[in-house]
Amino acid sequence: MGRDYYAVLQITRSATDADIKKAYRRLALKYHPNTNSEPGSADKFNQLAEAYDVLSDLRKKATYDKFGEEGLKGGIPPEFGGSGAWTSGYTYHGNADKVFTDFFGGDNPFSDFFPEGGEEAKAGFGGLRGQGVKKQDPPIERDLYLSLEDLFYGCTKKIKISRRVMNEDGHTSNIKDKILNIDVKPGWKQGTKITFPKEGDQGPNNIPADIVFVVKEKQHPRFTREQDDLIYTSHVHLEKALVGCSVDMETLDGRLLNIPINDIIHPKYTKVVPGEGMPLIRNPSLKGNLIIQFEIHFPEKLTSEKKQLLKQALTL
Structure with missing residues (x-):
């Protein structure tokens, strides 16, 4: 004949979802091992969990209502299996504490019996409350x-x-x-x-x-960023690095800058242009610096005449 889950929860087959929840809450609190030490209470608590696990799930309940416990747990023939049928067979996981904890979530299920913070609650049910607290x-x-x-x-x-x-x-x-x-x-x-x-x-x-x-x-085609500063690399030939030049560049906001370089550009030389970097998060009206680095291109070869001229020009 199979087990009558409705009888276990002491409800009728016409019970609504709210009726099922109400019945489980009342009986689970009554037969929980932490509140009931009578013989058979633990078995009753487990039966309640299985009954609720089935009747609170629309698919399991529909299969149980039509085919009973045997059809629910043994699986039903394919010719009876609709889209909502539990055709693979139901197996109760056997963890009544999990059903209880999932049902009550983060609420204290024993607040009806013990005052908040009372010694009984601390001693007898602290562990249970800890399991029921929802975690993010x-x-x-x-x-x-x-x-x-x-x-x-x-x-x-x-x-x-x-x-x-x-x-x-x-x-x-x-x-x-x-x-x-x-x-x-x-x-x-x-x-x-x-x-x-x-x-x-x-x-x-x-x-x-x-x-x-x-x-x-994202990687930018012209600039890299260091904190509030923008780094720009300018390519110059050796003669301009020695005699001076100007750097033409477009800023992030579309302006064209012409920056004169009157110093001798050596490999570690940088030109700092104040106020042309990124906005400061604390005060966007202020900006960091633009730092121009240089990559110097040397000639691949020189004629003897050019070498002599360079030697004369560079001799101190």
Whole structure:
């Protein structure tokens, strides 16, 4: 004949989902081993967990209602297997404490019996409460690649994420898309983190993870960045390095600069142009420096006449 899960929970077959939850809550608290030491209470507690595990799941319940315990656990013939049928056979995992903890989540199920902070609660049920506390999933980090122009001006980035969202019944879920807006501030640096609290997958017994975007700088064709400074490399021939030249370059905001170089350019020489770097995050109206480095191109060969002229010119 098979086990009558409805009788175990002391409800009728017309019971609603709310009735099933109410019955399990009342009886599980009554027969929990921490509150009931009578012979057979542990077995009763386990039967309640199995009954609730089946009747609280729409697919298992539908199969049980039609085919009984034998059909539920043994599997049903393919010709009877609809899209919602439990055709593979159900096996109870046997962990009544897990069912109990998942049901009550982070709530204290014994608050009806003991005052908050009472000695009985501390001594008898502290471990159980610890198991029931919901834990938050670890943060999910994603890279956010931004150009130097994005970080120079600031911008808004729209990121689409897909996450699991619980349905109103509190048991089932589905995947939904969501758009997250990130307001990029001028001067943000690589490694800046933007956190969206609890935007991860939802579940009946977890706190959703925070989603954290970590700023990564895209490679730029003209500049590299060091903190608030921009580094630019200018290529000059040897004669200009010795006699002077000017560097023409376009800034991130589209202006053309002509920077005269009157010093002798040696391999370690740099030219610092104040205020032409990245905006300062604390005060975007102020900027770091532009640092011009130089790569000197030497001639591949010289005629004897040119060598003599150079020797005369460079002789002190």
